[in-house]
Amino acid sequence: MYRYDEFDSTLVNERVVQFRGQVARRLSGELDEDHFKPLRLMNGLYLQLHAYMLRVAIPYGTLDSLQMRRLARIARVYDRGYGHFTTRQNIQYNWPKLAEVPDLLAELAEVEMHAIQTSGNCIRNVTADHFAGAAADEVEDPRIHAEIIRQWSTLHPEFSFLPRKFKIAVTGAARDRAAIKVHDIGLQLRRDAAGEVGFRVIVGGGQGRTPMIGPTIREFLPKADLLSYLEAILRVYNRLGRRDNLFKARIKILVASVGADIFAAMVEEEWRALRGGSLDLPAEEVARIAAYFAPPPFENLPAQDTGFEAMRFEDRDFARWCRTNLHVHKQPGYAILSISLKPVGGVPGDATAEQMEAVADLAERYGQDEIRVSHEQNLVLPHVRLRDVHAVWQGLVAAGLGAANIGLVSDMISCPGLDYCNLANARSIPVAQRIATRFADLDRQHDIGELKLKISGCINACGHHHVGHIGILGVDKKGREFYQITLGGSAGEDASLGDIVGPAFSYDDVVDAVESLVETYLDLREEGELFLDAYRRVGLAPFKEALYAGH
């Protein structure tokens, strides 16, 4: 893991002092809310309907046990005993008091964490593949480059007042677990014909009211040129992005309006003037940061573990959990282990202080002291010996974290919706809970197989409904809550936006509609065919027929 050197800690500590000053000026009335707003936003502090909400960055989703315990302590001392892990590898606290926020930030700084740039019109927390460093299909650990970007973008003097927020995601594998095609910039590490490692650069994807799959503007960017190229993109955007209309201010609108080719040409022109300057990354600096992400000391183990196999044979619940929550590790004898934050009836992404501490203990004892936060609002222990998996599972079950549903229909992403959000048209969390309850039978979920269901309470798409295999969008029909269903979205390397299936369903009918879609799929699927593949094969017609034939 990356460790701050004196320069990193100096900055983060100075930042706490600076924000303490800003809060004092706000409390004394010297700053009015209008002028305090962009400052608190650059420190992750939102003002919501009833209270402040603080969003803390978990850069590229990586934590150690010390940091996780500190997040738990903060939940207990400054909040109401829980935190909410978000789709952007952040954690949110819903009830901090303004006067206490500087102390909270100081506690974070002690464990090399911060809330810098988790909101506001700046470069946000950089996200990465949550299986980084463990996945078998990886070209290189994307966190090395995400950390380089984190440093460069921190308090960037030119790019702190962009037209709109700016999100960058990095993956090191062809299999996209970081949703790079629906980010402002997506970077994919890859090899060129000569075997050199560099980036594919995707710009102008996004969700919200104008969802777009980002076009590739450069097939291969040498690693040393990363920052000069990013600076060129950001400079073009800062100068030309729209500022007259909030809804048209994201870079995706600029890219779409001038066209990807012309946008790429503008970036290349700016880049030609920038490259070869002080932003070029010396190989020594890349190596310095890469060293922090060197693999942990793995043991040489056989690919199979007899104890693990025996447990799987004996314990049906354990076996079922293994089917969904374990993933192939690059090192024989190890597994990647997902911890579901989607218990039936729970709020997706929430964890109590006790649960965070339980995960910290397990990571320390069995997981090389590493924890990841995924963009699907779950946690990951990336390096667990097969022989320890059963013990970890028991620990998780004891902490109420044993849900065996990763990738299944109840592993939903849902935004806060009408229960918490003043922009919502409709409730989301109760819809998620009702769907999870309807499919509570785990055997049935396992039979259905991989199915990504995503719910947003309005067109802002915080719940990623555009890229759900099944997407559910809350709409308002004459003051009543309705839900529009889309099919066939994906956030992966095969990214696509869902197709609207037909007229929306009422709150009462939406769960039946989902069930009917699932039944239709089960009837028409071919041997081993997943929901998304089946949809892509047969298209909307049979699903439409099932939903609306009787009406």
Place this chain on the structure above:
Amino acid sequence: MPVIKDGRLVEDDWTFIPDFLPLDEVARPVVSLARWRDGDCALRARNGRLGLRLPNDTDPAAIGADLDRFALIELEFPVFKDGRAYSQARLLRERHGYRGELRAVGEVVRDQYFFLERCGFDSVSVAGDKADQGRALEGWYEAMAEISVPMQPAADQRPPASSLRERRRAAAVAS
């Protein structure tokens, strides 16, 4: 309106002259880009210090050839969250080699000072009464001291963390 320049609050001795007024009597006029562009020979040949106010949607390359005619360029912040002028400033300094005074005008508040200075501005206009101005100057000193190690190169002289690390590596190799 006074400005903060070189760490001091000073009276602004420049005057922005709207396009319809003559420049004759003004010692240090600031003119609009439109006036400069359509400028008659008298303006072009003017033998005195001249300032230019550049709208924030203008590419500085548009005046690249004329830069040594200006002793002052004012860049605009219509509202403080409109950050286009930061890019203009860096382009003027780093790409076009502008060496004259660069000033931030419009809604410029304390919490921009550090970023402005890093992008190559050397003066900022200050609004409000005497008390506000005093606080702004105090704020300027605080802002300059708040962050000692920037994380990226910009138009200022502060060595960013990357160069400091580089130097440390070089020193380690040398010793």
